[in-house]
Amino acid sequence: MTMKDILAAIQSPDSVSEDFAAQPLPESYRAITVHKDETEMFAGLETRDKDPRKSIHLDEVPLPELGPGEALVAVMASSVNYNSVWTSIFEPLSTFGFLERYGRLSELTKRHDLPYHVIGSDLAGVVLRTGPGVNAWRPGDEVVAHCLSVELESSDGHNDTMLDPEQRIWGFETNFGGLAEVALVKSNQLMPKPDHLSWEEAAAPGLVNSTAYRQLVSRNGAGMKQGDNVLIWGASGGLGSYATQFALAGGANPICVVSSPQKAEICRAMGAEAIIDRNAEGYKFWKDENTQDPKEWKRFGKRIRELTGGEDIDIVFEHPGRETFGASVFVTRKGGTITTCASTSGYMHEYDNRYLWMSLKRIIGSHFANYREAWEANRLISKGKIHPTLSKVYSLEDTGQAAYDVHRNLHQGKVGVLALAPEEGLGVRDHEKRAKHIDAINRFRNI
Ligand SMILES: C/C=C/C(=O)SCCNC(=O)CCNC(=O)[C@H](O)C(C)(C)COP(=O)(O)OP(=O)(O)OC[C@H]1O[C@@H](n2cnc3c(N)ncnc32)[C@H](O)[C@@H]1OP(=O)(O)O
């Protein structure tokens, strides 16, 4: 089966599961990769000067062997996540180390240890084949994939699969990711594609929506409740645009931090009222590289009190890291929670611990989501309670530019990538449901 045949089968309304199952698979496919022999290419450069357009390649690669419990998926669309930015600038470390380590686990996982890394941790597409032991999914199923890959051989992960010692992020710590025409996933990564969305809209929320759900809503994260004041950094960015929607849909009060009037306007359009433009208000939490300025934490806290009628923050949704963490700990109310999933501006955090212990605050580390959490987050998308925040869509050929935009914070919400889909707007099955939510679905488009 050539890629053209696969696409024709996906686009034909008459195709049934057997049509997909009966066709031979292609021997190779086009994929976005980084190369092992280029991991030193940015040595000596500042982080911001490392250019993903130089390290990201579009290659023809062989189709991997399909193992037990796995599925090969024809990818119609994917999206750029910040983890692909990290991979492409080889920070904080090269992802080839992850592939080597995974390769040492078993005969089957050796497949992942290659001189190239097919990256990407989101997809929307169609199942082509399932491996032995897969009963829940069939060729022809329209799916999205979440990015939690687990082995679950140890008891450790059986209360919460994120705690499995062999927990990995697909397309970051494993090979054969979603920025490609075909992807290899474990079948327990699959979820139904929301039927009112196009391929590229359906591919946009996955990773960030699931992460924000666990970090903010789930009992494994902050366990947000009605009325909570939630401080959301980067509220119109990838994670933040979903955190803001969860806060609003859950009856909480988001205090959105952004860096431009345009981004403030997006938050307002989502329904947020309390918005801080960190750029316009000029917060400078660090006096120099090693010294923070508690006066600036206080000025920031005062501004929050103005916006909340004198209240402090119940939950901080943290991910910028070093630059903001001291302020985040300070502005949290007594007994409140700082929940963090990242450190974009630096992972060595500094904060005044007196404000943490004396005021009985808690810091919660959160990472992606287990299958159940990802499923619940996807269910909210399917029901039209939470919406994709897709702004711009690129072709597979232009993935380097897409990653550059995200690296340089030039984007809004999520940036999509078309893989097999020849154009935007395809794949919508429930037009009536779509019509009901069309303004919300398009809120971030082309801004
Ligand atoms: C869904 C999307 C998510 C995102 O976007 S997240 C953002 C992108 N992700 C990242 O930036 C994360 C990248 N990952 C990392 O930076 C690294 O991945 C970690 C720092 C998390 C871990 O580093 P590592 O080198 O993989 O592991 P170690 O634990 O530092 O080193 C392993 C060695 O250290 C030993 N060790 C571990 N814990 C202990 C202990 N408690 N006491 C003594 N030794 C310990 C081990 O055994 C092993 O040893 P031996 O090398 O000899 O095999």
Ligand SMILES: NC(=O)C1=CN([C@@H]2O[C@H](COP(=O)(O)OP(=O)(O)OC[C@H]3O[C@@H](n4cnc5c(N)ncnc54)[C@H](OP(=O)(O)O)[C@@H]3O)[C@@H](O)[C@H]2O)C=CC1
């Ligand atoms: N552990 C996990 O499971 C996950 C971790 N991540 C990590 O989270 C981070 C954010 O991801 P994502 O939301 O997709 O990225 P985006 O770039 O889409 O959004 C992040 C937003 O944070 C704001 N921001 C960036 N730097 C700073 C800073 N120094 N101070 C204050 N605000 C800042 C920006 O908004 P503005 O300029 O408007 O303020 C930006 O839009 C990345 O490091 C990513 O790797 C992401 C998903 C899952």
